[in-house]
Amino acid sequence: MTRKQKRLSLIAVAGLILASSAGLILYALNDRIVFFYTPSDLTKQVIGPGTRVRIGGLVDLGSVDKSAFPIIKFAITDGDAKLSVVYKGLLPDLFREGQGVVSEGVITPDHVLQADAVLAKHDENYMPKEVADALKEKGVWQGGAPK
């Protein structure tokens, strides 16, 4: 191989790898990311069937229903709107009524979040950042900046 061919083959391989990974990244960013909404965002916005979303807010007081364990029902509220959640699984330690929560899943046609994840944090003083921002916007949460 000549010098020129060596250099060209190197550039070609590098280009191929970089281009295909760039393509993958762009595709995945379009297709594999999950948007965060509050329950009142959902009243304004139509979510396509099968689209994964994250919903954040406070666990509505008195809404937690564990009678059909391991299927758990609860509602997420941001003060203005509520969304019912159906979740099969175990709840994290920091899950409490009136506490901040983020749940991920798909919205069913009858406007229920079919969740497969309920997220909580390590730290008892910590409020999920999205939830804190969203609640501050709504004026529901009066606390300081999330610590």
Added chain:
Amino acid sequence: MIIELGHYALILAIMTTFVQCVFPLWGAVRQDPWLQSMARISAFVTFALVLLSYGALTYAYLSSDFSVANVVLNSHSTKPLIYKISGVWSNHEGSMMLWVLILVFFAALVAFRGDGMPERLLASVLSVQGAIALAFLIFIVLTSNPFLRVGDPPSDGQGLNPILADPGLAIHPPLLYLGYVGFSVAFSFAIGALIHGRIDAIWARFVRPWTLIAWIFLTLGIAMGSYWAYYELGWGGWWFWDPVENASLMPWLMGTALLHSTIVMEKRDALKVWTILLSILTFSLSLLGTFLVRSGVITSVHSFASDPGRGLFILGILVVFIGGGLLMFALRASSLRQGGLFAPVSREGALVLNNLFLAASTVAVLVGTLYPLVLETFSGAKISVGAPYFNLTAVPLFIILLVLVPFGQSLAWKRGDLLGVMQKLLFAFGMSVLAVMIIFAFTIGGPIMAPVGIGLGLWMILGSATDIFTRIWPLRFDIGVIVARAWGLPRSAWGAALAHAGLGISVIGIAATAWGVEHISITKAGEKILVGPYTVALEASFKRSGQGYREEGARFLITRDNQSLGALETSKRVHAGREMPTTEAGIETFGLGQLYASLNEILPDGRVSVHLYWKPLVTLIWGGSLVMALGGALSLSDRRVRITAAERVSRTTGKSRGAPA
């Protein structure tokens, strides 16, 4: 008094790092030996001061000095000794102290080992190290001072966050920081080379051991953190593609690329400019990791309380060093003598491919980690990027890379014979495919990814074995020759084989997670639950109190084929002074797999809701990482890689002595 002494030493260290940063650099530019010689002395003095300061803080913890705010917030007089020591770095201020301590320790080590280095390069390297230390010391004193006193000392402290009071987490931060900060040496060498204006194979010899040390510790730190999250968080998972985890994965990927490119540079005097760039980028990613974890800009499942105000300061440090490093690179790289080109089919060609894949996967992880932040800043939309994104971007790149590893390992330098390599690897390939088919036949109906992944892991292990085998096996069998050759084979070759095999072992462990069994049950005493090959039955629930906590738990008996195999205990603990409980997972290891129980709730009627898992071969994930680190350590013990090796070379050849005119 001791606290004030520590505080004073910390402020004094700002002065000495200033000296370490400015005068040697000035000396390097003016080629003044006296100014250059200040580099080493100031590096030693700085280390002594920071060590003194860190010691004073540790003393405050050990003696439970509750007049120090940091101790009040993070310690308790009844805490066991180990958590008083680890309590120092389990909070923001203390962990930054540890960060700087390790940084100046590495600088002092470079100075200590610097006898054979060209004086001008050493001065530049230590000057850059001094600049980094200076920035972080100012950060500590201005925003995160651990020595602040409280006006009215309470009688006891608030205790450590209970999930941090754990042996795993006690050693996780030091390991991780030794890795993160260890890459600062490569960064400083890169900037030093850019100032110095020349790089050659000798430079690579100086850098390689430092990179290897950092890589070994980062590997161990990531594995430790993963295992900690696995058993302490009680979620049963070992990797969540969480920003904080990605923050440690990115420098690891880039550092692995750097490790391989320095080999090319050392052996073939090629890829020089690229290696310099990788050195800068690897440490930049370490800094970015520190920023992401410490600033709290990113929502993470691992988020601990953090202060956004401090984030801005670290962001400033980040911009100065990453921006400065890259600017320096842009301005000076063209003045460096380019390395030679080489044949595409060769060991060095394969290592280029390795570097491309590692760099591309780092970019994929970086984009996935930062995209939510960027999108929120510019459009206000909040998103989360999780496993589905990474499984589609980084994971395919990893898989292709892993498939290629045995080829690269078997190719010769300069001009490789691809056909010959394929013949050599035919046995390893055949065995791996056979294993996939056999496993598949026995697990029909199961997930296809498990046998394929195990085949991939085997391919890497057998590929490494083939490499060693072909190098030591004589044409005619002779045990004496084999032993002699095995002994004569450089330890770095053994190290590489071991590290690659370790990666293969981890891959097998990861692939086998597809066979994992997960059960959510609400169960009463005596009821039998089948979890994989084991039967688990609730024996009783219990309440008890231990040192500093109360717990409520459940005990399960494990049987297999009516044989009793012990018990699993999982509980909810409430620690003194904390309202929220933590989950203590119960884990029993059988062979290479683990039975894992995580308590959810004990109901008033005595029934227990619990999450049970059977995780076959799961221990291989971390076991493989240990083997990888061991491989790294073996390479490090190679006399040609050792830190002193480059000195000998430069002394005998005199090649890199003095500065170019």
